[in-house]
Amino acid sequence: MKAMILKGPQQPFEMVEVPDPVAGPGEAVARVLACGSGLTIQHIKAGRIKADFPRIIGHEITGEIVEVGAGVRGLTVGDAVTAYYYLNCGHCRWCLANLEPLCDNTGGNVGRNCDGGYAQYLKLPAHIFIKLPPGLDHKAHAAEVGVVTDALATPYKVLRRARVKAGETVAVFGAGGGVGIHQVMLAKWARARVIAVDVARDKFEACRKAGADEVVNAAAGNVAQALLDLTHGAGVDVAIDYVSVTATLEAGARALGRHGRLVTLGGAGQPFSVSSLDMLLKEQDLLGSRYVTRLEVLETLDLVARREVWPIVTEIRPLAEAEALHERVERGQVIGRAALLIP
Ligand SMILES: [Zn+2]
Numbered sequence: 152m153k154a155m156i157l158k159g160p161q162q163p164f165e166m167v168e169v170p171d172p173v174a175g176p177g178e179a180v181a182r183v184l185a186c187g188s189g190l191t192i193q194h195i196k197a198g199r200i201k202a203d204f205p206r207i208i209g210h211e212i213t214g215e216i217v218e219v220g221a222g223v224r225g226l227t228v229g230d231a232v233t234a235y236y237y238l239n240c241g242h243c244r245w246c247l248a249n250l251e252p253l254c255d256n257t258g259g260n261v262g263r264n265c266d267g268g269y270a271q272y273l274k275l276p277a278h279i280f281i282k283l284p285p286g287l288d289h290k291a292h293a294a295e296v297g298v299v300t301d302a303l304a305t306p307y308k309v310l311r312r313a314r315v316k317a318g319e320t321v322a323v324f325g326a327g328g329g330v331g332i333h334q335v336m337l338a339k340w341a342r343a344r345v346i347a348v349d350v351a352r353d354k355f356e357a358c359r360k361a362g363a364d365e366v367v368n369a370a371a372g373n374v375a376q377a378l379l380d381l382t383h384g385a386g387v388d389v390a391i392d393y394v395s396v397t398a399t400l401e402a403g404a405r406a407l408g409r410h411g412r413l414v415t416l417g418g419a420g421q422p423f424s425v426s427s428l429d430m431l432l433k434e435q436d437l438l439g440s441r442y443v444t445r446l447e448v449l450e451t452l453d454l455v456a457r458r459e460v461w462p463i464v465t466e467i468r469p470l471a472e473a474e475a476l477h478e479r480v481e482r483g484q485v486i487g488r489a490a491l492l493i494p
Pocket of ligand 1: 241245
């Protein structure tokens with residue numbers, strides 16, 4: 152098969168011919184139709200996230216099962232699928248508690264600790280493939296369907312993690328990013344008032360189109376004050392931080408109102424200070440949100456199948472143009488998500 156390989160961090164992609172994967176017991180192989188090209192996998196290419204090399208990256212796939220190994224149940228040749236990003240075990244107490252990203256026996260991530268979707272075929276443990284619900288035209292919309300498993304499912308889960316309710320005010324930090332803009336979309340879907348926060352002026356219009364009621368330019372200065380002004384001093388109900396540097400986390404915390412909830416995910420993961428007195432007096436929650444469960448991927452696919460939300464994929468290119476596309480991802484030039492079609 153043709154595969155786009157990375158031989159090490161900070162190396163260009165190389166299109167190579169490698170043996171087709173063969174499904175062992177408990178495994179399945181899918182033909183890949185499309186794969187999302189998000190910042191998470193660009194971090195691997197750029198060496199900011201460690202991975203085992205040589206590596207075929209990519210996990211936001213749309214595929215069709217072409218082979219199932221011995222002992223596999225519930226998956227048959229011809230099934231349209233996407234992939235779960237985490238190589239979870241499915242058996243430990245965390246997996247059984249529907250907290251799969253916290254798996255005790257995790258094998259890492261698809262496209263990082265095993266080969267991923269930038270290739271014609273992808274082999275995974277069968278339970279990592281997720282069958283697409285009926286009503287999704289995965290052939291016509293392979294790029295859009297592929298990115299649901301991360302770019303849409305991740306913000307969908309945050310709505311539940313942060314207990315977002317209709318009518319609440321939600322501020323999204325990093326709203327112009329590939330996942331941030333879908334957080335704006337999903338918070339709007341949840342009937343919240345949405346405030347997009349970003350420094351990239353060229354993304355503001357897209358944030359409004361995705362559902363932002365207001366946009367705060369973080370480059371202009373005091374974000375916490377701007378959020379307090381927009382809520383007449385009450386503060387926001389939920390601040391979701393996809394940047395997670397010290398400054399954004401502290402701004403988010405200061406902007407929280409009574410019963411406010413701050414969620415950190417992705418981004419820089421820097422330490423920050425909050426007022427424990429505010430936490431006490433206002434009964435505030437500080438939350439981390441790590442990827443999603445397989446059920447949450449399915450639920451998000453259902454939303455997309457019903458067209459309640461639709462992925463924002465603005466750049467779709469053939470696999471051969473992965474290098475050029477990743478340069479645009481690295482420079483933050485992509486609105487929403489980019490994706491590759493696999494020939
Ligand atoms: Zn587990």
